[in-house]
Amino acid sequence: MKRQTITTIWLIMLLLGLASCKSSEKNQGDKTSVAQLQQVKLNGRNYWLALPRGYQAANSYKLLLAFHPSGGNGKDMQSFTHFDQISNEYIVAYPDSEQVEWNEGCNCNIAHRLGADDLGFTSRIITDIQSRHNVIPDEVYAAGYSQGGLFVQNLACNLPQLFKAVAVVAAPMSIQLASSCSPSTAVSLMMVHGTDDTVLPYNGMVHHNFGLISSADAIALIAGKNDALPYALHKTQVAPHTHLTSYHNGTQKFQLYSVQGGGHTWQFAGFDTSRQILNFFAEVEQPELPEHSQLVSTEQGQFHVRAMGMDNPGPAVVLLAGPNYNYHSDSAWFAALQPLLAKQYRVYSIDRLGNAYSSNTEELSYRRFADDLAAVLQQLQEIQLALVAFSSSSISARWFYQQHQQQFDIKAMVYIDPDIPLPHSLSLYQGYPADWYLANLPALLPHLAGGNWTGRTKDKLDVEYQEVQQLVAQHNVQLDWSYFEQIMQLRLLIPQQQARAREIAAYIADLDGYAQLPMVSAIPVSVIDSDFEQQQIDLAQDEPELAAALRLWQQEGSAWSAEQALISNGQYIALSNSDHLVPVQKPEQIKQALDWLFRALQLP
Numbered sequence: 001m002k003r004q005t006i007t008t009i010w011l012i013m014l015l016l017g018l019a020s021c022k023s024s025e026k027n028q029g030d031k032t033s034v035a036q037l038q039q040v041k042l043n044g045r046n047y048w049l050a051l052p053r054g055y056q057a058a059n060s061y062k063l064l065l066a067f068h069p070s071g072g073n074g075k076d077m078q079s080f081t082h083f084d085q086i087s088n089e090y091i092v093a094y095p096d097s098e099q100v101e102w103n104e105g106c107n108c109n110i111a112h113r114l115g116a117d118d119l120g121f122t123s124r125i126i127t128d129i130q131s132r133h134n135v136i137p138d139e140v141y142a143a144g145y146s147q148g149g150l151f152v153q154n155l156a157c158n159l160p161q162l163f164k165a166v167a168v169v170a171a172p173m174s175i176q177l178a179s180s181c182s183p184s185t186a187v188s189l190m191m192v193h194g195t196d197d198t199v200l201p202y203n204g205m206v207h208h209n210f211g212l213i214s215s216a217d218a219i220a221l222i223a224g225k226n227d228a229l230p231y232a233l234h235k236t237q238v239a240p241h242t243h244l245t246s247y248h249n250g251t252q253k254f255q256l257y258s259v260q261g262g263g264h265t266w267q268f269a270g271f272d273t274s275r276q277i278l279n280f281f282a283e284v285e286q287p288e289l290p291e292h293s294q295l296v297s298t299e300q301g302q303f304h305v306r307a308m309g310m311d312n313p314g315p316a317v318v319l320l321a322g323p324n325y326n327y328h329s330d331s332a333w334f335a336a337l338q339p340l341l342a343k344q345y346r347v348y349s350i351d352r353l354g355n356a357y358s359s360n361t362e363e364l365s366y367r368r369f370a371d372d373l374a375a376v377l378q379q380l381q382e383i384q385l386a387l388v389a390f391s392s393s394s395i396s397a398r399w400f401y402q403q404h405q406q407q408f409d410i411k412a413m414v415y416i417d418p419d420i421p422l423p424h425s426l427s428l429y430q431g432y433p434a435d436w437y438l439a440n441l442p443a444l445l446p447h448l449a450g451g452n453w454t455g456r457t458k459d460k461l462d463v464e465y466q467e468v469q470q471l472v473a474q475h476n477v478q479l480d481w482s483y484f485e486q487i488m489q490l491r492l493l494i495p496q497q498q499a500r501a502r503e504i505a506a507y508i509a510d511l512d513g514y515a516q517l518p519m520v521s522a523i524p525v526s527v528i529d530s531d532f533e534q535q536q537i538d539l540a541q542d543e544p545e546l547a548a549a550l551r552l553w554q555q556e557g558s559a560w561s562a563e564q565a566l567i568s569n570g571q572y573i574a575l576s577n578s579d580h581l582v583p584v585q586k587p588e589q590i591k592q593a594l595d596w597l598f599r600a601l602q603l604p
Contacts, residue, residue, distance in 0.1 A: 037078060037094070040128070047095040047125055048074040050084035051133075062139040062281075063129055064090045065122065067148030070101040077145065080266055081274050090141075090278075091133055093125055102144075102151035105158065105181075106174035108210045118151060119159055126162055141281050143167040145266050146200060149191075150174060156189050156222060157181035164188065165252075165284045167277040170264050171200050173218035175211040186226040188252040190280045191219055192273055194262020202258070215256055216245065223247035223254040229492060231485035233288055240270030246288040250493040253284055287357050290486050295357065298375040304357035305376065306331055306349045306483075309342030314604040315384035315411050317341055317594065318377070319349040320369075322391025322417075324581060326460050327433075327504055330355040332487035333390060336472070336479040337587040341594065350376055352396075354499025356487050364499055365506035366392055367513055370399035374407060384409045386597065388590065390583055392507070394418030395514045402517055412597040413520065415527045415564070416582050416590065420557040421515040428553055430508045437504040448497045457492055464488070471585045479584065519564050524600060526570035526593045527561040532580035571596055 038049040052061060068077035074094030078084065084092045099110050103118040126140055140163050144152035149171030156166050157177060165188035172193065173181075193215040195202045204214040213221070220232070228247040235244040241260040246253060257276070259268045266273050289295070295302040319338060323329040331338075331349040341347045351358045352369045373396065377385070385408055389397035394415050401410055419429060437444070447453070465488065472479050490496055519525075533554040540547040558574065565572035573593055579585045598604075 037075060040093075042121075042124060042128055045096065045098060045121055046074070047093050048078060049129070050078065050092045050094070052084065052088040052090060054088060058134070060134040060136045061091045062089050062141065063126065063135045064092045064281075065125060065140075065142045066092060066094050067102060067142065067144035067151050068094070068097065069146035069148050072148075073097075077148070081143070081145070083143070083274055083278070086274055087278050091129060091135065093129060095121065095125060097148075101147050103154070104147060104150040104174065105154035105177040106150070106210060107176055108174070119154065122155060123159065123162060138164055141165050141167075143169070143277055144171070145169045146171055146264065150177075150200075153177060153181075153189075153218070153222075156187050157183055157225075160187035161185050165190070165281050167192070167280060169266055169273055169277075170194065170197060172202065172204055172212045172215040173221065175213055178213050178218070178221055181221070181225055183225055186249060186252045188280075188284045189219070189222050189254050190277060191215055191256045192259065192268075192271075192276070193256070194259045194265065194268065196261050197264045199264035215258070219245060219247065219254055219256040223249075226252055226254065228252075228254055229489040231489050233290060233486055234482065235291070239276075242268070242271055244288075248287060250490075250495070251285075253280075253288060255280065255288070289357060290483050293357065296376050296379045298372070298379060300372055300375060301353050301359035301361055302357075303353070303359075303372065303376045304331070304351040304355075305380070306334075306338065307347070307380075308338055309344070309346050312342070312344060312346045314345065314598070315386050315409075316377075316380075316382040317345045317347045317386050317388060318373075318382075319347065320373075320387065320389045320393035320396055321349070321351065321355070322389065322393040324391075324464065326464065327500055328460075328464065328488075328491050329392070329500075329503070330487050330491070332356075332484050333581060333583045335481070335484035335487070335584075336477050337388075337583040337590055339478070339480055340587050340591055344591075345594070348380065348382070352503075354496060354502065356490055360495045360499055362502065364502040366395035366503070366510045367399050367506075369393075369396045370403055373400050374404045377408065384411060386411050386594065386603075387413045388416070388594065389413065389418065390416045391580070392419050392510075395510050398514060398517055398520070401520060401523075405522075410523060411601055411603060412523055412570070413525045414590065414593050414597070415525060415561070417530050417532065417580055418527065418561065418564075419511065419514065420553075420560045421511070421517070422556050422560055424549075424552050424556050425560075426511055426515060428549065429511055434504055434507045437501055438506075438508055441501060441505040444501055445498050448501060449494055451494065453497055454492060454494070457497060461488060461491060468581070468584055471579055471581060475585055477584065477587060519567055521567050523568065524570040524597055525564055525568040526573065526597055527565045528573045528575065528582055528589065528593060529558055529561045530575045530578035530580055530582050532578060533557070569600075 066077050073096045077094045098116040103112050103116045142152050149168035152166050152168050153173050160183040167190040169192045193202050204212040228249045233246045238244045243258045245256045262268045292308050293306045296305050319334050321329050331351050334349045338347050354360050354364050387397045537550045562572040
């Protein structure tokens, strides 16, 4: 393409962009600037500085750089963003571009051809302000509108180490920058874009010289470049006509706010862009939680709690997750069961520390979780309870009953494939891999920290995902896939991998304590006993000794489970042709067991 043609395209975009800017300013009503903008000359260039109201030289502040659209200047940017008026936490710089537009990284515009060093200018502004004022370390941010937003993406790709988070409004990403973007470190990024933008189209545009990928592809690309987890969280109506797509890597967030019907503008009806950006900056280290989820704080840490059916009466049903054969253990296993139970019951799924969105700690065990659970339930103000414990979480449920039955009114329990506290079963549980993890934990934790098991973890998760898909399809189960994906993928994070290793290493001691406790007899305990062991027995037919050990395990488990149900006036429910993941395969069976207990106890 000839330079004249390129310039013509950008001139058209410039004029449209300026018109949109004026529209944005008009949308602000009669609001006028109350800040005194200071013009600062820096190596022949210019930026405008706004100090917060009540500025004190001895105080420390965050720093925000706001980049104007093509054809504008820093004062224009201040006139419709008003960042300095909204918050007193920030020193705000509004830089002027050297050319009519910023050198955004597409290598296709006027600023590029004339050699504008806008990346260097940005770095020098930050250094200059830091030399004059007290800027909080690691609290530097950037925001850009339209072509200034394209430039902020360039910052995210090529100077991410300078910023904690950046925000982009009304700008997807150029095809050229998308192909070259290779950030050296992760930086959180927020995008806001109207789906009917005709200047820099939301869905991108194709051109042999200057093209744009869509905003949806741009946020996915940035997320991927920053090692984000693969599944996005989707929320509709986070604001009027506004949809949120959110990725994260466990530390940074990458979010796209899609405003349905919105044009090329800074401000949208029902969506205060400037305030939303500052909210994003303030909350950038807080995870974006799925619907119904919350973090409950105790002295021991923050616990991820999913609460559903809150208007239902009667005792709270508390779901405790246990492991599958890969020792993955979190509330993803309740993505089918909890919504089903919530139609009738008030239901909580509570993740142990180190699992899902719960915070981490070095001391992890199923026994420890019994006390943590008591603290969480206190915060939730739930006293009357029915516990549903899957797999090894029977350890937590049994210890919780042992230690806290005076504090809580525990009405009943449902065990689903519980751990069997008898000698032969214990010998299997406490063998490989538990003994290996216990012996090798000190060396394993730093090995995991290096990401050496992330690939194999992903491979296992892929297999698990396919297996769950098959179970759900075969049994016509309704599963909340969005929730399942959000929780399941967290197992890829290094802290979660380490937490899994710590729990497995502590499992031997957990079992020793569990085996010392008598069966529960004062409240009804129903036991759902799948025959998942049969699959392992069939696979071991060429190893007679192993097959015999597995058969004894199966027999011992069924006998113990039936006895526990009998002495407590519960139900023993034996399932045939069943998988260990009963909450995914047969959630209706668990609901029926719970319904029976509530009827037997005459509970609402």
